[in-house]
Amino acid sequence: xxxxxxxxxxxxxxxxxxxxxxxxxxxxxxxxxxxxxxxxxxxxxxxxxxxxxxxxxxxxxxxxxxxxxxxxxxxxxxxxxxxxxxxxxxxxxxxxxxxxxxxxxxxxxxxxxxxxxxxxxxxxxxxxxxxxxxxxxxxxxxxxxxxxxxxxxxxxxxxxxxxxxxxxxxxxxxxxxxxxxxxxxxxxxxxxxxxxxxxxxxxxxxxxxxxxxxxxxxxxxxxxxxxxxxxxxxxxxxxxxxxxxxxxxxxxxxxxxxxxxxxxxxxxxxxxxxxxxxxxxxxxxxxxxxxxxxxxxxxxxxxxxxxxxxxxxxxxxxxxxxxxxxxxxxxxxxxxxxxxxxxxxxxxxxxxxxxxxxxxxxxxxxxxxxxxxxxxxxxxxxxxxxxxxxxxxxxxxxxxxxxxxxxxxxxxxxxxxxxxxxxxxxxxxxxxxxxxxxxxxxxxxxxxxxxxxxxxxxxxxxxxxxxxxxxxxxxxxxxxxxxxxxxxxxxxxxxxxxxxxxxxxxxxxxxxxxxxxxxxxxxxxxxxxxxxxxxxxxxxxxxxxxxxxxxxxxxxxxxxxxxxxxxxxxxxxxxxxxxxxxxxxxxxxxxxxxxxxxxxxxxxxxxxxxxxxxxxxxxxxxxxxxxxxxxxxxxxxxxxxxxxxxxxxxxxxxxxxxxxxxxxxxxxxxxxxxxxxxxxxxxxxxxxxxxxxxx
Numbered sequence: 001x002x003x004x005x006x007x008x009x010x011x012x013x014x015x016x017x018x019x020x021x022x023x024x025x026x027x028x029x030x031x032x033x034x035x036x037x038x039x040x041x042x043x044x045x046x047x048x049x050x051x052x053x054x055x056x057x058x059x060x061x062x063x064x065x066x067x068x069x070x071x072x073x074x075x076x077x078x079x080x081x082x083x084x085x086x087x088x089x090x091x092x093x094x095x096x097x098x099x100x101x102x103x104x105x106x107x108x109x110x111x112x113x114x115x116x117x118x119x120x121x122x123x124x125x126x127x128x129x130x131x132x133x134x135x136x137x138x139x140x141x142x143x144x145x146x147x148x149x150x151x152x153x154x155x156x157x158x159x160x161x162x163x164x165x166x167x168x169x170x171x172x173x174x175x176x177x178x179x180x181x182x183x184x185x186x187x188x189x190x191x192x193x194x195x196x197x198x199x200x201x202x203x204x205x206x207x208x209x210x211x212x213x214x215x216x217x218x219x220x221x222x223x224x225x226x227x228x229x230x231x232x233x234x235x236x237x238x239x240x241x242x243x244x245x246x247x248x249x250x251x252x253x254x255x256x257x258x259x260x261x262x263x264x265x266x267x268x269x270x271x272x273x274x275x276x277x278x279x280x281x282x283x284x285x286x287x288x289x290x291x292x293x294x295x296x297x298x299x300x301x302x303x304x305x306x307x308x309x310x311x312x313x314x315x316x317x318x319x320x321x322x323x324x325x326x327x328x329x330x331x332x333x334x335x336x337x338x339x340x341x342x343x344x345x346x347x348x349x350x351x352x353x354x355x356x357x358x359x360x361x362x363x364x365x366x367x368x369x370x371x372x373x374x375x376x377x378x379x380x381x382x383x384x385x386x387x388x389x390x391x392x393x394x395x396x397x398x399x400x401x402x403x404x405x406x407x408x409x410x411x412x413x414x415x416x417x418x419x420x421x422x423x424x425x426x427x428x429x430x431x432x433x434x435x436x437x438x439x440x441x442x443x444x445x446x447x448x449x450x451x452x453x454x455x456x457x458x459x460x461x462x463x464x465x466x467x468x469x470x471x472x473x474x475x476x477x478x479x480x481x482x483x484x485x486x487x488x489x490x491x492x493x494x495x496x497x498x499x500x501x502x503x504x505x506x507x508x509x510x511x512x513x514x515x516x517x518x519x520x521x522x523x524x525x526x527x528x529x530x531x532x533x534x535x536x537x538x539x540x541x542x543x544x545x546x547x548x549x550x551x552x553x554x555x556x557x558x559x560x561x562x563x564x565x566x567x568x569x570x571x572x573x574x575x576x577x578x579x580x581x582x583x584x585x586x587x588x589x590x591x592x593x594x595x596x597x598x599x600x601x602x603x604x605x606x607x608x609x610x611x612x613x614x615x616x617x618x619x620x621x622x623x624x625x626x627x628x629x630x631x632x633x634x635x636x637x638x639x640x641x642x643x644x645x646x647x648x649x650x651x652x653x654x655x656x657x658x659x660x661x662x663x664x665x666x667x668x669x670x671x672x673x674x675x676x677x678x679x680x681x682x683x684x685x686x687x688x689x690x691x692x693x694x695x
Contacts, residue, residue: 390586
């Protein structure tokens with residue numbers, strides 16, 4: 001590992017002008033390329049105290065052995081040179097997007113004497129007009145089949161074309177009218193090229209002209225009583241309309257734009273691009289990348305723009321590019337795009353209307369692409385085995401942790417404090433084993449104390465089950481005081497046991513008061529111990545978990561914590577964290593476990609908070625169901641007006657007897673006044689107007 005001070009240039013040697021710099025390793029390989037408006041200021045950031053650098057940056061500067069730079073005159077030139085060097089040297093510490101699959105495009109070979117329409121993949125060729133990319137090749141073929149009625153352009157290969165020219169007989173498409181048969185001289189090269197140009201114009205979005213022209217010819221043929229020709233033109237119009245319908249209108253103003261969205265986590269990022277031409281989505285593509293450099297959303301967007309338009313010119317660069325975040329120097333990037341296109345390009349963030357709504361759709365696609373990529377990666381058996389082995393080696397475990405349990409605490413400013421326990425077996429989530437806890441030993445915000453309580457409750461129940469089944473020859477005495485809060489599996493609001501499905505986002509949580517049962521009727525228990533307990537947090541949370549286990553006399557279960565800020569792994573009684581490589585499958589698995597525990601905890605916490613907010617004084621009235629509650633609120637308009645009503649007035653509500661009316665009046669009279677809600681925008685107090693909650 002190199003010391004950055006050993007190759008740090010003297011401050012006076014570095015110019016303060018725009019430029020591009022390269023870090024090289026000891027073998028003179030380029031490992032990182034960057035650009036800067038001011039080279040002196042930017043390079044100084046890399047030679048700070050190592051402890052102050054981001055872990056990814058720290059790894060890069062300690063791997064490098066030298067740095068060099070090239071001065072340019074403008075930021076646009078720096079952007080272009082940075083892209084060229086990244087393509088040339090493929091540096092290991094630069095973000096490099098990779099296609100998650102090879103997307104097909106509709107291509108028209110305008111560089112040939114008789115242009116051909118075909119499906120193409122891979123690198124783009126000079127002189128070929130491309131449309132797309134599309135999600136599936138069959139979508140291209142269906143569109144082409146419809147359009148060949150109106151634009152009968154050649155689609156055959158060079159061999160078929162030459163054979164038809166030699167024999168003087170066209171292929172089947174020539175006989176059925178879906179090819180103009182230039183191979184046998186039915187049309188001249190000029191006429192065929194005109195057909196190809198019209199085909200390209202229609203695909204580029206200029207559709208209205210051709211449909212109006214065909215409809216005019218159809219009406220003229222009908223007036224001339226050429227009904228067969230009119231019927232053929234009618235079918236041509238319908239074919240073009242069906243081809244247009246395959247890509248619905250998403251922007252009413254016939255906009256030509258590309259929309260780029262980014263979904264990212266600590267290690268990876270997914271980019272999705274929608275190509276909109278003439279207001280219709282003409283293509284879609286996506287990339288996934290490892291975040292090997294310290295880069296934010298703006299940087300990811302800039303890299304995506306370089307990747308997307310670095311080799312494009314002319315109309316392939318649209319008039320408008322919509323992004324979720326602007327690059328660090330948006331003016332320079334806009335000038336670079338304008339240079340590629342040959343005219344002005346608008347680079348901006350959509351703020352309202354259809355474009356903002358469409359951007360939200362692209363963002364959802366990016367999130368789904370990232371989730372799918374992670375699912376594919378997690379489902380690989382070899383990868384999971386390697387991850388478990390890496391965790392065992394990093395934490396000094398005797399065997400791979402085949403069962404991992406992770407705990408997380410969630411609350412909102414000390415209210416509705418809950419905890420979650422998720423289980424991963426063989427590297428895969430086992431949702432039937434998930435548990436949820438309410439913190440009952442105390443009130444307020446104390447994550448460390450909450451973690452101690454949850455770990456104690458979970459493993460106290462495990463010890464009770466172990467003793468019940470007779471697995472102990474004698475009951476060992478705990479080494480310290482055993483916490484005695486109400487157990488999770490029997491407490492109201494406790495988590496479901498094995499065999500129940502853990503609720504995901506947007507689902508209704510199961511009834512937690514009913515204890516789940518085995519097939520023979522016995523209650524399900526915390527029966528299986530993990531090899532590794534992971535807590536969401538650093539040293540304090542890890543120490544609390546270890547202390548809870550020690551108090552129960554459990555010393556054969558490993559404990560670690562994963563701190564989110566720098567993704568450091570903490571062990572009990574260690575002053576320094578274990579730092580796993582960013583590309584480590586073991587770290588990736590620990591992050592998945594931690595993120596799942598966080599998701600499960602926050603889902604439960606939000607459900608509890610929503611239930612509390614929706615609570616009403618009427619809930620305390622015994623025997624008053626939801627239907628009669630709604631009838632009371634509908635009759636009086638609000639709980640506030642109901643509270644002012646007399647018993648006789650309450651009895652006027654259908655279905656409410658005098659005894660129930662008296663219970664309602666007593667409940668409302670004894671209810672504590674609700675804390676008024678405040679509109680944070682205006683500062684005004686919002687009056688109660690519904691079933692006991694403020695809005």
